Amino acid sequence: MNKLGAVIAFTYRNKVKTKSFRITTLLLAVLLIVALNIPYAIQLFSGNDGEGALKLGIATGSYNELAQQISEVAVQAQKQQTQAASATTSNTTAPTQIDWQEQPRSEAELNRLIQNKELDGYLLLKGAGKDAFPTVTLVSDNDATSAQTLLQSAAQIVKLRSVAGGQLNEQQLQELSSPVTIVHQSPDQQGSGGTDDNGRSYTRENFILVYILMILFFISLTMTGNMVASEITSEKSSRVMEILITSVSPLTQMFGKIIGIFLVGITQMGVYAVVVIAHLFLPYYQDVLAQFNLHVSNLSWHVAVLGFMFYILGYFLYSTLYAAVGSIVSRTEDLGQAVSILTVLTLAAFYIGIFSISNPNSLIIRIASYVPFFAPTTALIRIGLGTIAWWEVLVSTIILLVSILVCGWISTKIYRTGVLMYGKRPTWKELRRAMKAYKI
Amino acid sequence: MNPLQLNGIVKQYAGHTAVDGLSLEVEAGEIYGLLGANGAGKTTTMRMVLGLIYPDEGSILYNGKPYHSGLQPLMGYLPEERGLYPKVKISDQLLYLANLRGMKNADAKQSLRYWLERFDAMEYENKRIEELSKGNQQKMGFIAAVIHRPQILILDEAFSGLDPVNVEMLKEVVLELRSEGTAILFSTHRMEHVEELCRHLTMLRRSKPVLQGDIREIKKSYPREHVLLRTPQPVPNLELLEGVQSVNRHDDGNYRIHITNEEAAQRILQAAVAQGTVDRFEIQEPTLNEIFIKVVGSSHE
Numbered sequence: 041m042n043k044l045g046a047v048i049a050f051t052y053r054n055k056v057k058t059k060s061f062r063i064t065t066l067l068l069a070v071l072l073i074v075a076l077n078i079p080y081a082i083q084l085f086s087g088n089d090g091e092g093a094l095k096l097g098i099a100t101g102s103y104n105e106l107a108q109q110i111s112e113v114a115v116q117a118q119k120q121q122t123q124a125a126s127a128t129t130s131n132t133t134a135p136t137q138i139d140w141q142e143q144p145r146s147e148a149e150l151n152r153l154i155q156n157k158e159l160d161g162y163l164l165l166k167g168a169g170k171d172a173f174p175t176v177t178l179v180s181d182n183d184a185t186s187a188q189t190l191l192q193s194a195a196q197i198v199k200l201r202s203v204a205g206g207q208l209n210e211q212q213l214q215e216l217s218s219p220v221t222i223v224h225q226s227p228d229q230q231g232s233g234g235t236d237d238n239g240r241s242y243t244r245e246n247f248i249l250v251y252i253l254m255i256l257f258f259i260s261l262t263m264t265g266n267m268v269a270s271e272i273t274s275e276k277s278s279r280v281m282e283i284l285i286t287s288v289s290p291l292t293q294m295f296g297k298i299i300g301i302f303l304v305g306i307t308q309m310g311v312y313a314v315v316v317i318a319h320l321f322l323p324y325y326q327d328v329l330a331q332f333n334l335h336v337s338n339l340s341w342h343v344a345v346l347g348f349m350f351y352i353l354g355y356f357l358y359s360t361l362y363a364a365v366g367s368i369v370s371r372t373e374d375l376g377q378a379v380s381i382l383t384v385l386t387l388a389a390f391y392i393g394i395f396s397i398s399n400p401n402s403l404i405i406r407i408a409s410y411v412p413f414f415a416p417t418t419a420l421i422r423i424g425l426g427t428i429a430w431w432e433v434l435v436s437t438i439i440l441l442v443s444i445l446v447c448g449w450i451s452t453k454i455y456r457t458g459v460l461m462y463g464k465r466p467t468w469k470e471l472r473r474a475m476k477a478y479k480i
Numbered sequence: 481m482n483p484l485q486l487n488g489i490v491k492q493y494a495g496h497t498a499v500d501g502l503s504l505e506v507e508a509g510e511i512y513g514l515l516g517a518n519g520a521g522k523t524t525t526m527r528m529v530l531g532l533i534y535p536d537e538g539s540i541l542y543n544g545k546p547y548h549s550g551l552q553p554l555m556g557y558l559p560e561e562r563g564l565y566p567k568v569k570i571s572d573q574l575l576y577l578a579n580l581r582g583m584k585n586a587d588a589k590q591s592l593r594y595w596l597e598r599f600d601a602m603e604y605e606n607k608r609i610e611e612l613s614k615g616n617q618q619k620m621g622f623i624a625a626v627i628h629r630p631q632i633l634i635l636d637e638a639f640s641g642l643d644p645v646n647v648e649m650l651k652e653v654v655l656e657l658r659s660e661g662t663a664i665l666f667s668t669h670r671m672e673h674v675e676e677l678c679r680h681l682t683m684l685r686r687s688k689p690v691l692q693g694d695i696r697e698i699k700k701s702y703p704r705e706h707v708l709l710r711t712p713q714p715v716p717n718l719e720l721l722e723g724v725q726s727v728n729r730h731d732d733g734n735y736r737i738h739i740t741n742e743e744a745a746q747r748i749l750q751a752a753v754a755q756g757t758v759d760r761f762e763i764q765e766p767t768l769n770e771i772f773i774k775v776v777g778s779s780h781e
Contacts, residue, residue, distance in 0.1 A: 046579040054568055279563030283624055286530045286557045287580035289549060460532060477493045
């Protein structure tokens with residue numbers, strides 16, 4: 041036990057001390073901070089005259105009344121938009137504020153106002169014929185796409201109103217102009233009244249959490265896994281292995297290495313987690329999140345906790361295999377090729393997850409969540425976004441634990457043999473023969 | 481009860497026998513020479529002694545007991561292809577290796593200081609291995625093997641690649657360890673080192689021990705076939721004497737005469753005395769090198 045501690049401490053210290061580790065960690069943390077602040081920065085720089093409201097004027101020609109209606113409807117829609125912070129309306133931009141300059145003026149006058157920066161733009165209504173609805177143009181220097189969308193729907197309602205000519209009441213008009221949305225629901229959800237009490241914890245916050253955890257799982261696993269393998273190979277190629285294997289049992293050595301690198305990975309993740317959590321609880325950042333209708337309170341902590349657990353289990357499963365591969369390679373140059381099969385496995389786990397993230401209850405995800413190599417990502421998706429019963433989580437975890445034991449056992453055997461073999465990478469046959477010869 | 485005892489060990493690898501029926505015993509305070517050409521089974525033997533692989537037949541006993549993991553702190557190993565972590569501070573890695581051998585940190589530090597001073601290498605303490613010359617790297621490897629004062633020390637080609645000054649320094653240390661009671665298994669193909677250091681030896685040829693025992697007795701059992709003669713003046717016609725096979729006169733005036741039987745030596749001496757004064761006359765024991773070549777075959781390096 042003492043020796044295991046020594047191996048862990050030595051591995052951890054030497055890895056964390058390296059310049060490359062410090063620089064990558066710092067660099068990624070800085071990138072993360074930048075990425076987290078991009079929405080805030082965009083909001084800062086795209087603000088209009090500081091107030092955030094678009095100043096619009098109206099040039100009507102002879103359509104005073106229509107112009108009035110459009111602006112009224114638009115203002116109303118705007119109010120609704122800001123109030124309705126429901127999770128299902130997935131608008132990713134901040135609601136547009138329009139500040140109407142009430143009295144209509146002539147085009148020339150408005151153009152001059154734009155030039156003087158007193159106005160951001162104006163709405164131009166031009167006749168298209170006697171009874172026809174006028175064409176509406178938004179004249180503006182800025183990119184005002186969101187305002188355009190808002191005004192378009194407002195104009196649509198006004199047009200409906202003018203065409204219907206008072207034969208429909210307000211509610212019918214509303215009904216006509218509101219789009220039909222089809223909500224998807226599976227039968228078992230319907231059975232429980234369509235509510236979210238069936239283990240389904242889908243929120244947009246959880247979606248983002250699962251997505252981030254999956255990417256972290258992939259990046260961290262590939263990185264730490266390769267670290268484990270290259271540490272072992274370099275010990276072999278520098279021949280310090282010869283001394284190590286006579287001082288410590290291979291099992292202690294291998295798991296010391298794996299746990300040491302695990303702590304390195306956790307340290308790195310910890311740095312990122314601190315960055316993210318600090319942002320989540322900073323007051324200004326909560327405003328930013330609120331802009332996107334994201335609320336920390338909507339996060340399910342069980343998703344984070346279980347995600348972390350699956351990450352640890354996944355790490356131990358993969359890293360024992362990485363250790364085995366590292367032990368049979370004698371030179372660092374040959375390592376890349378040797379670990380490629382493990383890289384493919386991690387990639388598969390990642391892509392099965394990414395491609396199924398919008399369809400978390402598909403058959404492939406259900407099956408994959410019981411396959412130990414894919415479970416860390418797929419079970420996470422089912423927990424975070426789909427439906428999964430507690431016993432399913434348990435079964436998946438047990439399968440994962442058992443395969444860690446099996447892979448660990450096989451890996452130690454390979455490790456024990458591999459570290460004694462030098463020269464070219466042995467084939468399976470040679471390895472088996474060597475195992476037999478060494479009586480392992 | 482000797483620290484190390486090998487009883488008829490056999491090891492087979494995929495059809496071929498790497499070590500075939502080797503028995504030997506290393507006493508405390510003894511350096512035991514293990515000789516053999518490359519591929520004769522030395523490394524396999526050492527790996528078995530270190531408990532890395534197990535013999536197919538026979539047994540290895542340590543102080544009378546079979547291998548157990550508690551032996552690790554008692555054994556030291558200097559592998560033939562030695563190396564340490566190239567990028568880790570020397571004191572860090574040597575202390576780490578000492579820890580793995582079961583040493584407490586404070587003891588390890590003290591021992592490290594002692595050895596660095598012993599090798600005149602205090603200034604390397606905070607350097608990295610890759611910054612050191614090859615000879616100094618080897619010294620650090622040696623320290624790694626002995627820092628925990630092992631009871632059984634296994635040295636594989638300990639002096640290869642070192643300059644004469646460092647060879648002397650290491651030899652002194654090895655002798656010092658021997659006099660402290662360490663049992664040392666010493667493999668090499670440099671015969672002069674074996675002659676100088678070892679009491680007993682085993683010569684391996686194609687996995688089999690072909691020559692074994694006390695070095696002096698081995699030497700005695702081989703006929704003395706060389707005569708060294710130094711005379712101020714040349715001695716003509718030596719090669720005509722009975723029993724003389726060949727005569728070489730070196731530039732320094734020494735004759736080296738190969739004889740077929742020891743009686744010929746006396747005839748050479750008489751002939752030389754008849755010619756004038758004799759500065760030096762010696763019937764030489766065969767060197768281990770000669771025995772080795774005779775036994776193992778001249779095809780070897």
